[in-house]
Amino acid sequence: MTTSIEQNEELQAALEHLYSEVASKDLQPLWTQVRELMTRYPKPAAIPWLWQWKTLLALAERAGELVSVERGGERRVLALSNPGLNGLPFATSTLWAGIQYLNPGEVAPAHRHSPGAIRFVLQGEGMWTTVNGDACDMQRGDLVLTPGGTWHDHTNPGSEPVIWFDGLDLPTIQALDAVFFETFPDLNQQPNPLHNLSELTFGGRGTLPVEVATSTTHSPLLVYRWEDTDTALSALLKVQGTPIASLKFVNPATGQSVMPTFGCEIHRIIKGGHTRPGRKVGSSVFVIFQGSGYSVINEQKFDWSAGDMFVTPSWATYEHVAFEQSDLFTITDRPLLETLGLFRQEEEQEPQPIKSQFQAK
Ligand code: 1HN
Numbered sequence: 052m053t054t055s056i057e058q059n060e061e062l063q064a065a066l067e068h069l070y071s072e073v074a075s076k077d078l079q080p081l082w083t084q085v086r087e088l089m090t091r092y093p094k095p096a097a098i099p100w101l102w103q104w105k106t107l108l109a110l111a112e113r114a115g116e117l118v119s120v121e122r123g124g125e126r127r128v129l130a131l132s133n134p135g136l137n138g139l140p141f142a143t144s145t146l147w148a149g150i151q152y153l154n155p156g157e158v159a160p161a162h163r164h165s166p167g168a169i170r171f172v173l174q175g176e177g178m179w180t181t182v183n184g185d186a187c188d189m190q191r192g193d194l195v196l197t198p199g200g201t202w203h204d205h206t207n208p209g210s211e212p213v214i215w216f217d218g219l220d221l222p223t224i225q226a227l228d229a230v231f232f233e234t235f236p237d238l239n240q241q242p243n244p245l246h247n248l249s250e251l252t253f254g255g256r257g258t259l260p261v262e263v264a265t266s267t268t269h270s271p272l273l274v275y276r277w278e279d280t281d282t283a284l285s286a287l288l289k290v291q292g293t294p295i296a297s298l299k300f301v302n303p304a305t306g307q308s309v310m311p312t313f314g315c316e317i318h319r320i321i322k323g324g325h326t327r328p329g330r331k332v333g334s335s336v337f338v339i340f341q342g343s344g345y346s347v348i349n350e351q352k353f354d355w356s357a358g359d360m361f362v363t364p365s366w367a368t369y370e371h372v373a374f375e376q377s378d379l380f381t382i383t384d385r386p387l388l389e390t391l392g393l394f395r396q397e398e399e400q401e402p403q404p405i406k407s408q409f410q411a412k
Contacts, residue, residue, distance in 0.1 A: 093366040095135075095143070095334065095364040096136055097136055097334060097364040097365075098362075098364060099348035099351055099353065099367055100133055100135075100361060100362050101360070101362075102360045102361070103359050104339075104356070104359050110129055111152040111214060112152070112212075115127065115152045115154050120153065125160060125162060126151060126159055127152050127153065127159075128149045128151045128152075129152075130142075130147065130148070130149040131148045131362070135364075141221070141222045142334075142336045142362050143222070143334035143362055143364060144222055144334065145220065145222050145313070145333075145334055146219070146222060146223075146313060146336055146383075146384060147221040147222055148216070148217065149216075149217050150215070150216055151205075151214065151215050152213075152214050153175075153178065153205055153212065153213050153214075155207060155209055155210050156208070157207050158239055159205040159206075160204055160238050161204035161238065162234045162235055163200055163202045163203065163232075163235070164199065164200075164232040165199045165230055165232075166199055166220050166223075166224040166230065167196075167199035167219065167220050167310045167313070168196075168198075168218065169194060169197070169218045169219075169309070169315055170189070170195045170217055170218075171194050171216040171218070171338060171380050172190060172191050172192060172193045172195070172213070173214045173216055174191065174212075174214040174215075175189075175191070175207070175209065176191065176209065176211075176213075177209035178205065178206060178207040179242075179246065180195050180197065181203065181204050181239070181240045181242040182195075182197050184202075184241070185242065185246075185247070185249050186206075186246040186247070187246070187250070187273050188274075189213075189215070192277025192280065193274060193276055194275040194280075194300055194315055194380075195275075196270060196274070196309055197273075198270070198310055199220075199224070202240055204235070204240055218313070218315070218382035219313075220310070220312040220313040220387075223312055223384065223387065250272065250274050252271070253270075253271045253304070254276075254303075256279075259303060268310075268311060269310045269311070270301070270302035270303065270304070270309040271304060272302070284296050284298060284319040285319075288319060294320060294321050294324030294325060294373075295321075295326045296318070298318075299315070300314070300316070308385075308386035311386060311387065312384075314382070314385055314386040315380070315382055316380070316383060317340075317378060317380050317381070318371075318379040318381065319378050320342070320371055320376070320379070321373065321376055322373060324371075324372070325371075326371045326372075327370065327398050328368050328369065328399045329369070329397055329398035330367060330369070330396065331366070331394070331395070331396035331397075332365055332393060332394055333365055333383055333384045333385045333387075334364050334383070335362070335363045335382065335383040335385075336361075336382050336383075337360065337362070337380070337381050338358075338359075338360050338379070338381070339356060339357050339359045339378075340357070340380050341376075342356070342373055342375050342377020342378060343355065343374045343375055343377065344374045344375075346361065346370065346371045347369060348361075349369070
C-alpha cells in the first residue's frame, strides 16, 4: 500500500523533473512568475536621481581639456547613468540624457542615426547645429531638434565653450532593435549660407506656407526660441492663475509632439509655488533652466538649482516647490505612451469639504 507521504514525494519528484526538462528545452512555466510579470503598477528599474550642475560642469570642463572631438568618438558628452539601471548609460529605461561640451573653434563631425535627439542650450552663444544642411543658430534656452535620420553636426566658431543638454530616445530605439548609425562622407556638412531655414519657413506664429509639404514623422521646425517659450509661459501663467504652467513643444503642422518617440516640455513654477502631487505613466528627465527649489519624488527630497538634472521614473509620485520663479525643461516618453494608448495619470485631489445632509440651503 502506498502512503500519502509516498504519493507526495512522487509528485514532488515528477514536478522537479518537469521543471528541469522545461528549462532544458528553453521554456519557462508562467504560473510561477505571472505575478512578477504582471505587477499591479509599473515597477521601473530606474530610480529617482539628481545630478548637480557643479559636478556636471566640473567634469565636462575637465573632459574639454583632456578629450578631443573627433571622428570615432564623435561627441564630447557625459551621459546620465541611472544607478537603478545596472551601469547602463541611460537616464531611464526609455530616455538617454547628458551634457555636451564644445570648445571654441571645435566642430563635432557629421553623422546620422535612427534615434532622434534634441538639444536644449544651457551656456554659450554664436554656435549652430547643422541639420540636413540647415544651420540652426543656438542661444541659451533654445531647443534644437535633430530628428531620427537627419544628418547633424555642431559648430562652435566663438571664443567661449558652449554647453547644452542632449536628450535622445536611444534606449527606446535600442529596445525595438531599430538602431542604425552612419557617418557623413565628409567630416562636416556644407550648410546653406542662409541660416535657420526651418525657422524662416515654419516659424511663423499661427501661419504655415500654403505650398510647402512637410514630413509627417517629425516637426519641420527644427528650432524653438527661448524668447517665444518665455512669452508663452508668462501668458499661460497669467491665464491659468495656477502655481505651474506647462507647455509642450509641438510640430506646428500637426500640433503633435516634435517627434513621435519622445517629447519636450517646459514648466514654469511661480515663486513660492507648490505643485499638486501626482503620478503618471512614463519617465522624464528634468533640467533646471533657471530658479531653485526642491522636488519630492516617491517621498525622497531633491534640492535643485540652475543646471541640475533629475529623473522621475514611471508612476513615481512627485511634486515641486519653487523658492523663486523657476523654469524646468523636460524630455519625456509621454508622446509614445499616448500614441500607444498607455498613458494615464493621477493627481492628488484637494480634500473635499464634507457635505452635510443637514446643510442649510
Ligand atoms: C549624438 O549623436 C549626439 O549628435 C549627442 O550631438 C548625444 C548620445 C548618444 C548617441 C548619439 C549629437 C548622443 C549622440
